[in-house]
């Protein structure tokens with residue numbers, strides 16, 4: 001079974017009223033852990049890589065690790081997605097190496113940097129222009145596209161921006177009609193990274209319902225949706241870490257988002273936390289240990305458990321065999337038929 005188009009995974013999730021986590025990866029153990037979780041819970045899944053991850057893995061390694069994941073798991077629908085593509089060039093490179101989906105983040109201008117190293121937001125018209133270009137290129141190859149309206153705060157790889165602008169539902173319909181994106185990332189008050197909030201977050205839930213009404217056919221995406229569980233942060237701090245006050249989006253808030261119309265839930269930070277906490281614990285308990293398998297192995301196991309619990313919480317579990325993945329050629333024909 002080849003990689004599955006993101007569009008199909010999210011269409012199925014919309015029909016079934018469940019969410020699908022999109023998990024960020026940089027290395028073999030993370031990919032294996034996520035695959036293990038998907039097998040254990042019979043879940044379709046989205047694996048995503050950012051520009052930073054592609055650089056870290058030198059593109060080729062990530063490509064072949066993903067091919068191994070598919071070969072090893074022929075019965076699971078797996079989409080491979082580029083997270084926060086900054087421009088058409090990187091989207092093209094990702095498509096070349098086999099990604100079945102790309103995000104073009106036209107909401108901020110990655111080419112411009114303010115003196116303090118931040119990227120400014122783009123105008124709606126600019127965002128539409130940049131996004132449309134990627135949609136034309138990707139859809140003619142059967143590849144799905146995610147766009148973003150409004151901007152998220154925080155730091156995720158290199159999406160540094162100070163400007164947090166909630167998505168404007170009036171712009172949503174216009175953006176989707178003019179760009180033809182398959183999925184749209186909404187800014188509803190979540191933020192990237194481990195330090196999202198100082199208190200329990202207030203998210204603009206009504207905004208999700210409003211966007212769902214305006215664009216009933218477009219998948220909606222929640223970024224920055226790690227929960228930053230207290231026990232994972234406590235584990236890191238207990239074994240010599242220093243992460244005071246880290247806080248994320250509680251699972252019930254994500255579940256409410258899914259009920260209101262979210263299909264794709266981006267999770268990166270929680271995976272980092274559990275890996276770091278586990279490695280720290282092994283080092284603290286067995287200071288003589290120097291075989292990487294003895295700390296990366298337990299980290300991989302802990303990550304698999306964490307992701308499996310998310311698959312159950314988001315309602316993804318049990319849906320892996322609901323459908324047969326479409327080929328990119330079939331998707332190409334689908335998009336061509338849309339005119």
Ligand SMILES: [Zn+2]
Nearest residue numbers: 156223224266
């Ligand atoms: Zn993001």
